[in-house]
Amino acid sequence: MSNTDNSLIEFGVTGSETEQTPETGTLTEDTQSIISTRGLDVWYGDDHALQDVDMDIPKNRVTAIIGPSGCGKSTFLRCLNRMNDMVETARIEGEVRFNGTNVYDDDVDAIALRRQIGMVFQHPNPFPKSIYDNVAYGLRVQDKPVNDEIIETALRRAALWDEVEGQLDKSARDLSGGQQQRLCIARAIAVDPDVVLMDEPASALDPVATSKIEDLIEELAEEYTVVIVTHNMQQAARISDKTAVFLTGGKLAEFDDTQKIFENPESQRVEDYITGKFG
Amino acid sequence: MTPGLVLVFVLCLLFPLGVLAWRRFQSGESNLGLAAPFLIIGGTAIGVLVANATGFAGPEPWLDWQFVTSAHSRHPEEAGLYPAIIGSFFIMMVMAVFAFPVSIGAAIYLEEYAPSTGWRGRVVQLIQVNIANLAGVPSVVYGLLGLAIIARALRLGTGAVTTAAFTLGLLIMPITIISAQEAIRAVPDEHRQASYAMGASDWHTLRRVVLPEALPGILTGTILSLGRAIGETAPLIMIGAATTVYSPPTTLNDSVSAMPMQIFAWAGEFIADFRTGVLSAGVLTLLLAMLSMNAVAILIRNRYEQEQT
Numbered sequence A: 001m002s003n004t005d006n007s008l009i010e011f012g013v014t015g016s017e018t019e020q021t022p023e024t025g026t027l028t029e030d031t032q033s034i035i036s037t038r039g040l041d042v043w044y045g046d047d048h049a050l051q052d053v054d055m056d057i058p059k060n061r062v063t064a065i066i067g068p069s070g071c072g073k074s075t076f077l078r079c080l081n082r083m084n085d086m087v088e089t090a091r092i093e094g095e096v097r098f099n100g101t102n103v104y105d106d107d108v109d110a111i112a113l114r115r116q117i118g119m120v121f122q123h124p125n126p127f128p129k130s131i132y133d134n135v136a137y138g139l140r141v142q143d144k145p146v147n148d149e150i151i152e153t154a155l156r157r158a159a160l161w162d163e164v165e166g167q168l169d170k171s172a173r174d175l176s177g178g179q180q181q182r183l184c185i186a187r188a189i190a191v192d193p194d195v196v197l198m199d200e201p202a203s204a205l206d207p208v209a210t211s212k213i214e215d216l217i218e219e220l221a222e223e224y225t226v227v228i229v230t231h232n233m234q235q236a237a238r239i240s241d242k243t244a245v246f247l248t249g250g251k252l253a254e255f256d257d258t259q260k261i262f263e264n265p266e267s268q269r270v271e272d273y274i275t276g277k278f279g
Numbered sequence B: 001m002t003p004g005l006v007l008v009f010v011l012c013l014l015f016p017l018g019v020l021a022w023r024r025f026q027s028g029e030s031n032l033g034l035a036a037p038f039l040i041i042g043g044t045a046i047g048v049l050v051a052n053a054t055g056f057a058g059p060e061p062w063l064d065w066q067f068v069t070s071a072h073s074r075h076p077e078e079a080g081l082y083p084a085i086i087g088s089f090f091i092m093m094v095m096a097v098f099a100f101p102v103s104i105g106a107a108i109y110l111e112e113y114a115p116s117t118g119w120r121g122r123v124v125q126l127i128q129v130n131i132a133n134l135a136g137v138p139s140v141v142y143g144l145l146g147l148a149i150i151a152r153a154l155r156l157g158t159g160a161v162t163t164a165a166f167t168l169g170l171l172i173m174p175i176t177i178i179s180a181q182e183a184i185r186a187v188p189d190e191h192r193q194a195s196y197a198m199g200a201s202d203w204h205t206l207r208r209v210v211l212p213e214a215l216p217g218i219l220t221g222t223i224l225s226l227g228r229a230i231g232e233t234a235p236l237i238m239i240g241a242a243t244t245v246y247s248p249p250t251t252l253n254d255s256v257s258a259m260p261m262q263i264f265a266w267a268g269e270f271i272a273d274f275r276t277g278v279l280s281a282g283v284l285t286l287l288l289a290m291l292s293m294n295a296v297a298i299l300i301r302n303r304y305e306q307e308q309t
Helices: A002-008 A073-080 A110-117 A132-139 A147-158 A178-191 A207-220 A234-238 A258-263 A268-273 B003-027 B032-054 B064-069 B082-113 B118-134 B138-153 B162-183 B189-197 B202-231 B234-238 B259-267 B273-308
Strands: A033-042 A047-058 A062-066 A090-098 A118-119 A196-200 A224-230 A240-247 A251-258
Touching: A002 A132, A033 A073, A033 A207, A033 A224, A047 A073, A047 A224, A047 A240, A047 A251, A062 A073, A062 A234, A073 A090, A073 A196, A073 A224, A110 A118, A118 A178, A132 A147, A132 A178, A132 B202, A147 A178, A178 A196, A178 A207, A178 A234, A178 B189, A196 B234, A207 A224, A207 A234, A234 A258, A240 A258, A240 A268, A251 A258, A258 A268, B003 B032, B064 B082, B082 B118, B082 B162, B082 B259, B082 B273, B118 B162, B118 B273, B138 B162, B138 B234, B162 B202, B189 B202, B202 B273, B234 B259, B259 B273
Parallel strands: A062 A224, A062 A240, A118 A196, A196 A224
Antiparallel strands: A033 A047, A033 A090, A240 A251
């Protein structure tokens, strides 16, 4: 309980205070960035999983992260809400600025941070509780009021309401995989975070469920910043505004508007990856 | 039987029962339960027939109300298990209060909080191996430990309720810890991750996600441990628990007997009725106590499991 006391720390809302540099990964347009990383390095034991990543993630946009397996996509995502803290062997250097505050500063409470940066995982992981209790979980954990209205809004936003209306006390385990994943999205947005991180949210789902999730992500971007890891390139092309390409060795190869990445990438290796020559 | 009585009987019992059975039959669910009354009536009738035909008067019941309400006596017909039943119950209560919180706490620490890397991780591993080994140590060794440390060094008294409870508690702790650890480990890591990603603290995650999911498994472990503890005899002999006491313990320092101790004592009696009749009744009582304890625990476990899914 004691570590929730720091939750009062406010993250500044001034946007990125770091200078806009012309290197890869930084913003050149006037879009406000909500998360910026500078010189981000991650080691798992001796394994250098992420190398010197500079990236500015724009607010209220969908940013896709693509790359071959083991390139550090998920590692990068988990740095943003400090989920890597749970890995005992992980060592992280560099800065992750969320609304201008470095989330790895000593006085930043990871729990308070995760309340503002929600996360959806690869495999749908609802708790073995009722649908209602699943959506209410975050609110209860954060001592926020729980009422039917909030639950309904979250389920509506996650495009699940019509399918579960009137059976909210049913176990979440009885839902189909795609419904479970939308429930997980509802659970993540019920607490009204600023950013929603998604780690390959559709990779365990069938095509119909996948397209529902994709529609949902585009809608979510109106209110939230969405960062989505995917190894489905078409998916990234369809739903994202910005795309980051990680290549082997945990290096950010290129980060730009999605259209540019897919039509006219700067580097040859990125083009090879996009066109399917490797990866 | 007067016609009026028959009418009352039919109206009050048979008619509602028939309606109930008919509805049940109509509902199309499993109808196996409807056979129960026929089974009971038919079984009784067959029993009566066989007894009449063979002239066998049935077994002599040694396990009766007198047996569970009186103490040991020189006469087999008057002997009973009452002080030992209360003694066993007393020991189990004290043991559960002391051993289960410690065991479950240890399991939670080892699974959720203990470091797994560095020199501290190695210490934890050593502890783990030791717990596994302790689960296999013969119970008589725990009796020696209880005698030397709990009864003598801590001066809790030979054969006292607390001494017996702590000794049996030490005996069941490794088993309880290991089974609780397994139950906690079986909670998918994805659920913990989901909880942490929602901004839950360690404590929240433990209390709202991990423990509710692990509880049925933890309870199963405690059931098995209780079952083992209530039947243990060797450690009780070692700590000097009485074989026969004539009144149940009233305080925690009183000398106590337990059901297996009393049964053990009866096995050595000179009068044959003790060894055949009274002893069997004692064993049956012990078994019944154990089974009903387990049944209650299983009911609790099932209720939690239903709430979960």
